[in-house]
Amino acid sequence: MIAEVVVDIKNKAVNKVFDYTVPEELAHLIQPGVRVLVPFGPRTIMGFVISLKEQTELQNLRPIKELIDVVPVLNDELRELGMSLSEETGSTMIQCFEAMIPNAMRAKYKKKLLCLSDTLSPNLASLFQNSRVIDYEQIPASLLKEVKQAIEQKQVELIYEVKDQLGKKMIKYIALVDPKLDLSSFNRAAKQKQVLEYLIAQPNPVLKSQLMDELQVTHAIMKTLVDKSVIKEIEVEAYRDPYADVVHQQSKALKLNQEQQVAVTTVAHACEENACDIFLLHGITGSGKTEVYLQMIENVLVKGQQAIMLVPEIALTPQIAGRFKSRFQNKVAVLHSALSMGEKYDEWRKILKQEVQIVVGARSAIFAPFKDIGIIIIDEEHEATYKQEEAPRYHAIEVAKQRAITHRCPVVLGSATPSLESFARAQKGVYRLLTLSKRAVSTAKLPTVKLIDMRQHSTVSDQMILSDVLQEAIAKRLERQEQVVLLLNRRGYSNFMQCRECGEVVNCPNCDVSLTYHKPNQKLKCHYCGFESFILRRCPSCQSEELRFFGLGTQKVEEYLQDQFRGARIMRMDVDTTSKKGSHQELIAAFERKEADILIGTQMVGKGLDFPDVTLVGVLAADLMLHLSDFKAAERTFQLLTQVAGRAGRHELEGEVLIQTYSPEHYVMKCVVEQNYHAFYVEEMKMRRRFGYPPYYYLASVMMSSEDYNDLIMACDKVNQYLRNQLGHSCIIVGPTMPYVGRINQRFRMYFMIKYKQEPRLRAILSQLLMYFQEGSVSLSLDFFPNQFN
Numbered sequence: 036m037i038a039e040v041v042v043d044i045k046n047k048a049v050n051k052v053f054d055y056t057v058p059e060e061l062a063h064l065i066q067p068g069v070r071v072l073v074p075f076g077p078r079t080i081m082g083f084v085i086s087l088k089e090q091t092e093l094q095n096l097r098p099i100k101e102l103i104d105v106v107p108v109l110n111d112e113l114r115e116l117g118m119s120l121s122e123e124t125g126s127t128m129i130q131c132f133e134a135m136i137p138n139a140m141r142a143k144y145k146k147k148l149l150c151l152s153d154t155l156s157p158n159l160a161s162l163f164q165n166s167r168v169i170d171y172e173q174i175p176a177s178l179l180k181e182v183k184q185a186i187e188q189k190q191v192e193l194i195y196e197v198k199d200q201l202g203k204k205m206i207k208y209i210a211l212v213d214p215k216l217d218l219s220s221f222n223r224a225a226k227q228k229q230v231l232e233y234l235i236a237q238p239n240p241v242l243k244s245q246l247m248d249e250l251q252v253t254h255a256i257m258k259t260l261v262d263k264s265v266i267k268e269i270e271v272e273a274y275r276d277p278y279a280d281v282v283h284q285q286s287k288a289l290k291l292n293q294e295q296q297v298a299v300t301t302v303a304h305a306c307e308e309n310a311c312d313i314f315l316l317h318g319i320t321g322s323g324k325t326e327v328y329l330q331m332i333e334n335v336l337v338k339g340q341q342a343i344m345l346v347p348e349i350a351l352t353p354q355i356a357g358r359f360k361s362r363f364q365n366k367v368a369v370l371h372s373a374l375s376m377g378e379k380y381d382e383w384r385k386i387l388k389q390e391v392q393i394v395v396g397a398r399s400a401i402f403a404p405f406k407d408i409g410i411i412i413i414d415e416e417h418e419a420t421y422k423q424e425e426a427p428r429y430h431a432i433e434v435a436k437q438r439a440i441t442h443r444c445p446v447v448l449g450s451a452t453p454s455l456e457s458f459a460r461a462q463k464g465v466y467r468l469l470t471l472s473k474r475a476v477s478t479a480k481l482p483t484v485k486l487i488d489m490r491q492h493s494t495v496s497d498q499m500i501l502s503d504v505l506q507e508a509i510a511k512r513l514e515r516q517e518q519v520v521l522l523l524n525r526r527g528y529s530n531f532m533q534c535r536e537c538g539e540v541v542n543c544p545n546c547d548v549s550l551t552y553h554k555p556n557q558k559l560k561c562h563y564c565g566f567e568s569f570i571l572r573r574c575p576s577c578q579s580e581e582l583r584f585f586g587l588g589t590q591k592v593e594e595y596l597q598d599q600f601r602g603a604r605i606m607r608m609d610v611d612t613t614s615k616k617g618s619h620q621e622l623i624a625a626f627e628r629k630e631a632d633i634l635i636g637t638q639m640v641g642k643g644l645d646f647p648d649v650t651l652v653g654v655l656a657a658d659l660m661l662h663l664s665d666f667k668a669a670e671r672t673f674q675l676l677t678q679v680a681g682r683a684g685r686h687e688l689e690g691e692v693l694i695q696t697y698s699p700e701h702y703v704m705k706c707v708v709e710q711n712y713h714a715f716y717v718e719e720m721k722m723r724r725r726f727g728y729p730p731y732y733y734l735a736s737v738m739m740s741s742e743d744y745n746d747l748i749m750a751c752d753k754v755n756q757y758l759r760n761q762l763g764h765s766c767i768i769v770g771p772t773m774p775y776v777g778r779i780n781q782r783f784r785m786y787f788m789i790k791y792k793q794e795p796r797l798r799a800i801l802s803q804l805l806m807y808f809q810e811g812s813v814s815l816s817l818d819f820f821p822n823q824f825n
Contacts, residue, residue: 036056037091040055042080043080057087070140072103074097079197109132113135123429124427126427136383139377142197144196144197147168149192158181159178159190159191162178204272204274204381209234216231231260234246243257284361285362298469306334306335310445311436317458317468319471319481320678321474324414331412338409342393342408342410345397345435346414356395368403369382370394370399373619386403389406408442413446415450416432416448417453428818428820476687482684482690484680485708486694487693488696490697500587501655504693517649518632520640521596521635522637522655523588523635524656525587525588532571533585535582537576545778545779545780546566553611589637603632606631652682652693653695657695657696658697660675666723667823676694702715703715727790734788736786754771761800762794772785798819
């Protein structure tokens with residue numbers, strides 16, 4: 036038997052299947068979709084079995100060394116999907132397959148040295164001492180030449196140990212071997228007898244740790260009883276459940292309004308007809324989209340099918356996960372980055388074993404190994420985080436469409452502010468449009484939105500943080516014991532440090548960006564490469580001590596609020612305060628319990644939060660994203676402002692939104708005030724048509740980078756000539772252009788943007804570039820769903 040295997044090497048030159056013979060002892064166990072260990076050159080590496088066959092024309096095949104899985108981790112559908120994604124994204128097959136499994140299952144390699152001879156030189160013998168195997172990293176550099184000679188003389192062998200990064204969690208139980216055991220022979224061993232009496236009184240095996248705690252017995256006593264074959268240890272697999280300590284009260288379906296009911300019924304009909312229709316659910320903030328999703332999923336579960344519910348990482352709050360857990364209890368698995376590696380692994384394995392029917396998760400949950408999907412729902416479908424920015428550069432919506440075709444099920448895309456591409460498709464009839472125009476709570480109204488023109492408006496202080504209007508509005512809410520949410524989409528304390536003598540800005544040594552000051556740990560940080568530095572006392576250019584901090588971040592606003600509102604309880608939510616496991620969940624829960632009056636944060640505060648007592652939302656610097664050199668800048672600004680505005684007045688209390696801006700006349704700001712998506716859509720589509728951007732054109736990008744600027748420029752010249760020769764007039768080629776951040780992590784960067792309508796040869800033409808730049812100082816990456824060019 037021959038196995039076709041994709042090996043764990045992320046290089047386009049080996050992006051193909053390799054044939055291996057299946058040893059006789061594995062022939063009855065091996066299946067397509069399992070992981071195996073195979074020899075590849077001098078190494079042993081992990082691989083995925085793609086298919087099995089009886090014959091091959093190739094000679095001198097090597098055998099598979101070991102089977103890692105007994106049950107396939109990739110079913111037929113996911114293997115085909117992985118190979119398709121490899122072609123569509125220009126990634127390797129192994130990158131696509133690894134994106135489908137938890138990080139815990141990705142191979143961890145360790146290089147070791149195996150002793151084969153008893154006549155080693157004294158130097159080498161001293162390395163091994165009483166062991167036959169040592170870690171290669173332990174070998175001193177002075178002995179590497181001698182080790183190389185020993186390998187050539189077959190006195191030692193270089194081997195590779197391959198393991199999963201994490202294993203299953205096992206718990207030990209204790210049980211009697213013979214329940215009718217005579218205890219008389221244990222009269223002189225009081226502790227042993229106590230253990231046995233305890234076990235006789237128990238009808239079932241007992242948790243070992245519990246028994247030892249209760250009886251205060253040692254491991255030595257337990258080992259003695261095991262050695263005497265009186266008791267036995269039973270290992271049972273235990274899931275690492277992130278919600279084990281949370282009680283979710285069973286919730287019931289809410290009564291729907293007419294628009295909600297139409298949406299649920301329409302999608303239910305598509306499910307009944309096994310139609311892979313794509314629906315765009317356009318519902319204003321607070322219109323009850325989550326309840327609609329819950330009831331759509333309920334209809335699918337009744338048929339015995341499964342559901343995938345995607346939520347952007349930033350919006351996958353405990354509130355959202357809790358609503359699904361409350362409605363469907365243990366039928367739900369949750370996957371997101373806040374879980375530990377072990378928790379993700381166990382949640383994924385529940386899905387693999389079909390022990391749950393619903394997965395609620397971020398982008399990668401689209402690869403959930405379900406066998407009978409009845410519906411795929413993608414909430415906040417406009418969010419950029421559904422696109423993966425590292426290889427494989429896939430878009431979750433595109434993957435959802437492919438899986439929907441396989442499973443003959445509908446896809447529901449939901450948003451209060453749909454992407455222009457999605458809404459344009461709905462207007463053309465490619466997607467089916469469903470609308471929710473009213474808030475779900477009948478007494479709740481959309482908040483009043485007002486612009487504060489910071490060019491004319493007086494401020495309480497020269498720090499230009501709060502206008503007097505916003506400051507007074509906050510004070511009123513504090514008096515009424517209501518809550519306030521403030522948005523500033525920039526973390527840190529100050530966004531740059533500058534010398535007042537020579538004007539020098541303190542930049543990251545690895546990237547073309549300024550360092551951001553973080554006050555709590557008194558450090559300057561780069562938000563691109565992670566570089567950190569202590570605060571400089573002298574200017575690196577002129578040695579002046581006149582260094583000052585400029586700009587505004589969430590930390591500075593928090594400090595300002597503490598000074599202005601002395602009695603107020605203030606909470607900050609950004610990457611810095613939510614990086615610790617469970618911290619995001621605790622912040623939200625604390626604010627929900629009204630342990631804080633003001634919540635200041637980055638875009639996190641605008642996603643997936645529902646607090647009844649929030650009556651004021653303030654936006655401190657609404658123009659931050661509006662004027663970026665990004666064709667989606669206006670769209671993203673409108674979406675963020677509309678979403679954060681939707682946090683106010685979601686229940687009985689009326690809401691107000693105050694937006695501080697220097698561009699009040701911009702159509703984005705006017706449409707946010709009117710809360711008019713259609714008006715924004717019309718204006719933005721004019722801009723997209725005029726400048727040739729989606730949805731009028733598709734985009735692809737070619738990003739190139741190198742540590743040597745001259746090498747990069749020469750490579751760009753070659754690529755420029757190649758693209759224009761190959762694509763001719765079928766595409767619009769823009770570039771080479773330096774992105775907003777021209778150097779990251781010591782690598783200079785340039786990109787080409789390719790605009791096209793129909794070009795079936797494009798992927799093949801660009802794939803040739805990937806092959807050409809596999810080696811050398813210049814690296815190249817392709818992106819067929821580019822979200823940004825910075």
